[in-house]
Amino acid sequence: MKQQLEQLLAAALAALDSTLAATAEARAPTVERSRDPRHGDFATNIALRLAKAAHSNPRALAQRIAAALPPNPLVLRTEIAGAGFINFFLAPAAYAHELAEIHARAERYGHTSLGRAERVLVEFVSANPTGPLHVGHGRQAAYGATLANILAAVGFDVTREYYINDAGRQVDILAVSAWMRYLQSCGEAVPFPENGYRGDYVQNLAAIIRAAEGEDLRRPAASVLAGLPADAPAGDKEVYIDALIGRARDLIGREAFRRVLQLALEAMLADIREDLEQFGVRFDRWYSEHALERSGAIERALARLERDGRLYRAEGAVWFRATAFGDEKDRVVVRENGQKTYFASDIAYHLEKRERRFARLIDVLGADHHGYVARVRAGLTAMGEPGESLEVILIQFVSLFRGDQKIPMGKREAQFVTLRQLRAEVGNDACRLFYLMRGHDQPLDFDLELAKSRTNENPVYYIQYAHARVASVLKQLAARGLAFERAEGLAHTALLTGAHEQAALACVTRFPEVLEQAAMNRAPHMLVHYLRDLANALHTYYNADTFIVTDSKVRNARLALVIGVQQVLRNGLTLLGVSAPESM
């Protein structure tokens, strides 16, 4: 509906004044829903915006524009109001037409072609496979999955990707942590390194290694520890763990170390995949950093930067001249010890995304990655790619509460709450919806008690209940030996004149606009708030009026409306990854 009005406006402006119509504002006139019903159904401020360029006062200009509007059966009348707004009052037929559209398009209603099939890569979660997903990753998963769904719904060609950091020092640390636990389980008295991963899951990794390798990789504690530098607190934990990794490779051989690493990695990845799968989060591709490395892409990227004079050597390391591309300092790409940094592979990875012809690269990252944005963009720019093609969305942190009691969390400590634990406690539906209730740039307080409560304080049930309520009405209808007659209902929508019916119609037909807003603002929470509003419109209507009445015209018109509401609720919940139950 909104689009049609905007087209009418554009036509009016073109007919009125060709030079005026050429201005940027006139080319894309905007129409908005009126907040106050007295201001009609839609309103535009175009006359106010163009008044200066037209050398006219806004109200007079509004008059001329309104007069130039091509006649349209959907528009009952227009009115000039306030400082120069043009208010549109729609004909009842406009809502009737839109309601028929909901019934006709069903699960496709709300889907548009706004995105023009532009190729978008949404990379999200990408948690390091060195431990199970925690509640922060859960928010990124819910956000990324839903954003991708919404972008796809409004016509973007979306690919969902998870980048696996399965190369480099970090996974070596995972491997050596698992090996140390393995040695302990074999009865060797080796101290666990300060910088190792100390979660319980590492014990499981040790058990997996033992099942695969028996005691073949057991080495005496004395030979493991001989001549190593001191661990923290006396020594440097970073130096210590690197030395320990070197020792492990020497003692069991590079090949065996590789097998340990591979077993640990596969177990972690299987856990992460299963967790996300159960959470309803799916990826089109799991992109391995290790595979990127093997393909030579990182070497090629570095060679290209070298050729273009973007690299220099200092203090034994190789630096990328990031400051030449807007970053605040230059960045190391190859360390003094010859190891490439993660940043080097990030450059290659993002370049490779562009080579796969994605017009827009969206990275969904934790808020702690803020410093990373400028440098990856600098890398992309240095490669001759437009910096704007990269869009980084930072997700603020999650705090868990039990009532008003904050639950302590720490990533490296043994005690942290995993996504799996959270899902088990509150359920997937509440989990997805609670993660999405707030804007991504807002820290999230997640109250476990509230998420579990089956009261009206809990928005999950509120929305789902509205959906189930309509299903219940239909069951009741069948129980009374009646059936919904769609054609009759849609033919008599003019009977839906009550205040609650008008409100429900206005709300349910907003869905396509909400999806566009949510997509363009990267704001899934707008969809959540909308669904709450729609559920409220349904509950209010339900309490005020009876749907199953004897007059079949009225009955079917009302049912057409509530079934339309149910359809939109279902479409919205599906995008959020929340179930739409038939009964509760």
Next chain:
RNA sequence: GCCCCGGUAGCUCAGUUGGAUAGAGCGCACCCCUCCUAAGGGUGAGGUCACAGGUUCAACUCCUGUCCGGGGCGCCA
């Protein structure tokens, strides 16, 4: 010190890219089931949109500065 995000009702938060009288939930005070699920609906009280300037016909929204809160600034990832 520099950078990012936030500051809106007692609490938790929305606010349609600058519009008309700033909204919702919870909490508080009331009211509504012989009726399609009360996991629901309705009414009321509650605001200096952190503060000060600026831009504009119009500012919660944009710009500058100040104050407060959170986060980030390693040859870590």
